[in-house]
Amino acid sequence: MLRTLVPILVLGLSANLEPGTLVVFVMLLQTDRPRRNALAFLAGWFVSLAVVFTLSYSVLHGESPVSGSTEELLVQLGEIVVAVVLAWVAVHEWRRRHDTPGSGQPRTARWLDDLGPRTAFFAAMWEQPWTVTMAAAMVVVRASLGAPEAVVAFLVFALASTALIGTVWTVFRRDPARAEATLRKAEVAVRTRGPRVFAVVAAVASLAFFADAVYGLATR
Numbered sequence: 001m002l003r004t005l006v007p008i009l010v011l012g013l014s015a016n017l018e019p020g021t022l023v024v025f026v027m028l029l030q031t032d033r034p035r036r037n038a039l040a041f042l043a044g045w046f047v048s049l050a051v052v053f054t055l056s057y058s059v060l061h062g063e064s065p066v067s068g069s070t071e072e073l074l075v076q077l078g079e080i081v082v083a084v085v086l087a088w089v090a091v092h093e094w095r096r097r098h099d100t101p102g103s104g105q106p107r108t109a110r111w112l113d114d115l116g117p118r119t120a121f122f123a124a125m126w127e128q129p130w131t132v133t134m135a136a137a138m139v140v141v142r143a144s145l146g147a148p149e150a151v152v153a154f155l156v157f158a159l160a161s162t163a164l165i166g167t168v169w170t171v172f173r174r175d176p177a178r179a180e181a182t183l184r185k186a187e188v189a190v191r192t193r194g195p196r197v198f199a200v201v202a203a204v205a206s207l208a209f210f211a212d213a214v215y216g217l218a219t220r
Contacts, residue, residue, distance in 0.1 A: 004143040007205075008153050011136045012160025014201040017194035018129045025165045026183050028120055029172050038169055040117035044124030046158055049133060053154045056137035072216065075142060079213035082131075082138050086206035089131045093199035129198075132161075135205050142212070164190070 016022075028037040136157045140150055159166075168186060172179045 004139060004145065004149075004153060005156055007139050007208075008136055008157045009160050010201065011132050011139070011205065012157040013163060014198055015129050015132045015161035016164035017190060017198040017201075018127070018132075019191045019194050021127045021129070022164060022168070022186065022190050024123055024127050025168060026186075029168075029176075029179075029183065033116070034172070034176070036117050037120040038172075040120040041124040042162065042165070042169075044121035045128055045162060047121075048125040048128050048130075049154070049158050049161070052130070052133045052137050053140065053150070053157075056134075056141050076213040076216045078138060079142070079209040079216075082135055083206045083210035083213065085131050086135060086202045086209065089129075090199045090203035090206060093195040093202065096195040097199065128161075131202070133157075135209070138209065 025038065025041060028034060028041055031037050136153075140153050143149075143153075145153060164186070168183060171182050
């Protein structure tokens with residue numbers, strides 16, 4: 001179980017490095033209803049995580065596929081798909097590593113003119129780095145965890161993936177008036193360093209999934 005939770009934790013923490021998520025969350029805290037919008041954003045984030053994990057887990061129901069079976073082949077092909085997607089993300093993020101902190105806009109920027117809890121809910125689902133969530137779900141499926149262990153893995157990933165925005169939310173709640181400087185520093189740091197680290201994590205995960213899939217196919 002521990003061997004599964006370590007990559008789950010790493011992937012969850014890497015999800016914090018996607019600049020768009022933090023940018024949108026900081027924007028939510030600057031609206032007329034910051035608390036309601038922030039809670040709606042967190043709710044949308046957790047719902048989207050639950051959907052991906054539930055769909056992925058339902059493929060094998062936590063049962064270890066028989067060697068050489070069709071189920072194992074599907075898992076191996078799924079690993080290759082995830083590896084290719086992660087490789088594309090790694091290249092994309094690496095090209096962004098020299099972007100200035102103020103460059104680019106989050107994908108949901110066009111939604112933010114008339115922002116309310118409903119928009120914040122769907123913004124979280126849209127801004128979430130789905131590739132990382134897919135990779136974490138594949139780790140759970142590949143480990144063939146039972147339902148209780150899969151729930152633990154889900155909670156670890158969910159909490160890790162919200163570590164940064166959770167910290168930002170805590171800082172804001174303690175002193176909204178003085179939190180702006182801290183929020184801006186966090187935003188600049190993630191915009192500056194996030195793409196580079198995110199690219200490295202995505203590349204390593206891509207190689208790991210691809211190597212495991214190729215080894216499995218070669219030994220069928």
